[in-house]
Amino acid sequence: MKDITPKLISLLKEGYCTPQIARMAKKLSEPSTTLQYNIKKLEKEGSIKAYKAVFDYKKIDEGFCAFVLITLSPNEYGDPERVGRELIKHSEIESIDVITGDWEMVLKVRVSDQDAYYNFVKNVISRKGITKIKTLTSLKQLKTEFVEL
Amino acid sequence: MKDITPKLISLLKEGYCTPQIARMAKKLSEPSTTLQYNIKKLEKEGSIKAYKAVFDYKKIDEGFCAFVLITLSPNEYGDPERVGRELIKHSEIESIDVITGDWEMVLKVRVSDQDAYYNFVKNVISRKGITKIKTLTSLKQLKTEFVEL
DNA sequence: TATTTAGTTGAATAATACTCAATTATTAAC
DNA sequence: GTTAATAATTGAGTATTATTCAACTAAATA
Incomplete structure (x- = not known):
């Protein structure tokens, strides 16, 4: 059987994730488009380098x-x-x-x-x-x- | 104007992100449901602790x-x-x-x-x-x- | 005050994660 | 070895979610 887990871990360790805008919007009681705009801004100005997984x-x-x-x-x-x-x-x-x-x-x-x-x-x-x-x-x-x- | 950036940073620093299954599926040329299954397994066994942003x-x-x-x-x-x-x-x-x-x-x-x-x-x-x-x-x-x- | 620029937001669309059921592979039991 | 049970793979359909866009509001600048 193919074991893709190592490949997954390798990708997730450095990226291949994305922010959960809808969940944050609920949490903060703000429209998701507002979060969208602000997150994109952080990305564009280079404040956010990556979205990634943290492992045990x-x-x-x-x-x-x-x-x-x-x-x-x-x-x-x-x-x-x-x-x-x-x-x-x-x-x-x-x-x-x-x-x-x-x-x-x-x-x-x-x-x-x-x-x-x-x-x-x-x-x-x-x-x-x-x-x-x-x-x-x-x-x-x-x-x-x-x-x- | 409301500045939600600090709240966003605080949330993204410890979580509120999610894996990009479709993008990884393309990259690895595997069906996305297979990745879905394997990622959920990693989560359930506690190997993945969180999905988060890395900042500059x-x-x-x-x-x-x-x-x-x-x-x-x-x-x-x-x-x-x-x-x-x-x-x-x-x-x-x-x-x-x-x-x-x-x-x-x-x-x-x-x-x-x-x-x-x-x-x-x-x-x-x-x-x-x-x-x-x-x-x-x-x-x-x-x-x-x-x-x- | 007028003008430009930056930020907010709702509605519509495109993309994606997720669910489920069928199939295949692997392991365990006899 | 054969069978039974479990684990993993996968495609089709659905539910969520991100994204786009245009209208609007606020802030900054001249």
């Missing part, structure tokens, strides 16, 4: 979650975004931030288990420009993407 | 983003989830994780600016049970919630 990642074989604190080599200090942009396409990475303080970057990463994380570090993170990393492993996730778990 | 937070007055590393007092070690659950309802908090290592918890927080963050720390974070915090301020966000910015 334990249940879709992405139970291992970690924050990766990254130290860049001195010659990358000037352009940490360059390193970041090379990481962006990796679907295991939920977020990428350039930060202040003891580290230069922080990633939030989701993979299936510790083994997969080891491979991720080996193949994706261990690259020229990244000097040192510190992993904070999540033991329990209470909230993610503004959604309570 | 700079454009909706939430330009200040920080990771908060938290050290708990020894008498809270046993039940870090208790502290976490009290934080969950705060809409400024994007994520809450209990972690291993030098800290017990990490939050991802979004507010309008540094002033608002100061107030957030004062009013929400500074509470019994939390001994020490370290803030990693995001200078540049390249990706968030699996969505490229």
